[in-house]
Amino acid sequence: MIRGVIFDLDGVLVSTDELHYQAWKRLANELGIMDFGRKDNERQRGVSRMASLEIVLEKGTKKYTDEEKRALAEKKNDYYKKSLQSLSPEDVLPGAKEALEMLRERGVLTAVGSASKNAPEILERIELMPLLDKISCGLDITRSKPDPEVFLVAAEKLGLAPEDCLVVEDSAAGIQAARNGGMKTLAVGPLSGQLGGDFEARNLSSVENWDEIL
Ligand code: B16
Ligand code: MG
Numbered sequence: 001m002i003r004g005v006i007f008d009l010d011g012v013l014v015s016t017d018e019l020h021y022q023a024w025k026r027l028a029n030e031l032g033i034m035d036f037g038r039k040d041n042e043r044q045r046g047v048s049r050m051a052s053l054e055i056v057l058e059k060g061t062k063k064y065t066d067e068e069k070r071a072l073a074e075k076k077n078d079y080y081k082k083s084l085q086s087l088s089p090e091d092v093l094p095g096a097k098e099a100l101e102m103l104r105e106r107g108v109l110t111a112v113g114s115a116s117k118n119a120p121e122i123l124e125r126i127e128l129m130p131l132l133d134k135i136s137c138g139l140d141i142t143r144s145k146p147d148p149e150v151f152l153v154a155a156e157k158l159g160l161a162p163e164d165c166l167v168v169e170d171s172a173a174g175i176q177a178a179r180n181g182g183m184k185t186l187a188v189g190p191l192s193g194q195l196g197g198d199f200e201a202r203n204l205s206s207v208e209n210w211d212e213i214l
Helices: 017-030 038-042 049-057 066-084 096-106 119-125 149-158 172-180
Strands: 004-007 109-113 134-136 165-169 184-187
Touching (some): 096 109, 149 165
Parallel strands (some): 004 165, 109 134
């Protein structure tokens, strides 16, 4: 029986993917990489900040030291953080708030499991913090998805065994991470049909039968 649901953040509870994309594109252009596009950005879903930077840099020819890479990632994060200032509860994805409310009513625990180090700030801005029992994010982990660490930390914070948890994810790396951690999976988002989740839905408002999943 599912006793806790762990939600990925970007692409599941809120759509920050466009803001990530704009910030990476700005950085890429400044580095003379003009052909960084949405297809490249798709590969950055659920992937850590430094791994996302590599996806940008592989489009260029210049080599950077680790120190330079850290500075570039920080620059992108500054652009991204500026754009987060416009984020509001209106940016919560369809059905997300209702799903959290329904789970609380049923006595199912809820957590976020996100690669983002900006997760706490984002959750404050979109006002979902009161509906979540625990947060596990980029600040808690050293290994990124598909390593299961972020979800195992979430389960541990909830005080639950992995097999009693369901993970809701929109990325291939995230579904794989949940599987690696021994959790059940609900795939959502535009790629939901291709991610191999135990269950799938276009978004959280189109989940047909929560009873079957829980
Ligand atoms: P940050 P998620 C992920 O969030 C994003 O999908 C991914 O594009 C981003 O690189 C990663 O967070 C790290 O974010 O730079 O804010 O620490 O899908 O795991 O909620
Ligand atoms: Mg995601």
